[in-house]
Amino acid sequence: MQYLTVPLGQHRLPPLPYSYHALEPVVSGKLLEIHHSQHHKAYVEGLNKAELKMAEARGKRDYSLVKHWEREIAFHGSGHILHSIYWTSMAPIGNRWETPGTQIHNLMANYFGSFLAFQEQFSEAAINVEGSGWAALVWQPGWGRLEILAIEKHQNFFQVGGIPLLVMDVWEHAYYLDYLSKRKEYVRSWWQIVNWAAVEKRLNLALVGQMPLVIN
Ligand SMILES: [Fe+2]
Incomplete structure (x- = not known):
């Protein structure tokens, strides 16, 4: 079975499938830009850092901070996944189904x-x-x-x-x-x-x- 693999510490911020102003007036362009380019980006960076730190510790067989880094991986990893799905849960008028399938x-x-x-x-x-x-x-x-x-x-x-x-x-x-x-x-x-x-x-x-x- 084929599957995609994201290499360790190489998660990327996915681009939005629409412009920052596309969801107005429900969500303003300014809010969406900050949310995507700063908050989501921080989760991606936090996840990459935690994965690499955990790998480094694994290499040294030093598990003194394992609880900390596993928590970071859970927090930032879930943040990255949920935000990625959130962006595609929304779409501008004319480019979405208005009612459930x-x-x-x-x-x-x-x-x-x-x-x-x-x-x-x-x-x-x-x-x-x-x-x-x-x-x-x-x-x-x-x-x-x-x-x-x-x-x-x-x-x-x-x-x-x-x-x-x-x-x-x-x-x-x-x-x-x-x-x-x-x-x-x-x-x-x-x-x-x-x-x-x-x-x-x-x-x-x-x-x-x-x-x-x-x-x-
Ligand atoms: Fe958020």
Whole structure:
């Protein structure tokens, strides 16, 4: 079986699939530029550093800082993965599906009862994340069904094995510049820019165990 490998310490910041101003007025160009070019970049750099430091320690068989570097790999690694999926979860007008595809819609109806019930639970999960974190719709291959997660930071309360299909960043850096402390307003506005075509595509890939960071 063929698979892609990212060499140790060589993760790269993926380019946005649209311009920094493309998601306005829901997300301003200034916010998106800072979020992508500074925050996401920092996670990529933190992950690369942690992997290389861990490799160096492994070479010396010095595991005195193993807890620290494994935590860094979990934090920055999850931050890099979630942001990469977040960018493709959104798209500008005219370049996205405005409503869920048939397959994801049917799975939502089976598990949550309806699309509106899914949307309500996802929104509430996002609004109620304590501090910084994410709401995520994942495909849980172990159980063959969808699940919603309210992830704290990038890695706490993540269910092992879940493959993210749709993620919403509710760190303050994702909305504060535009919405100040009104996270609820950001959450409600955000549904306008969800690209359901990407969710359907990610579902089809998740069903065969794949989770690419960049999708076309
Ligand atoms: Fe973020």
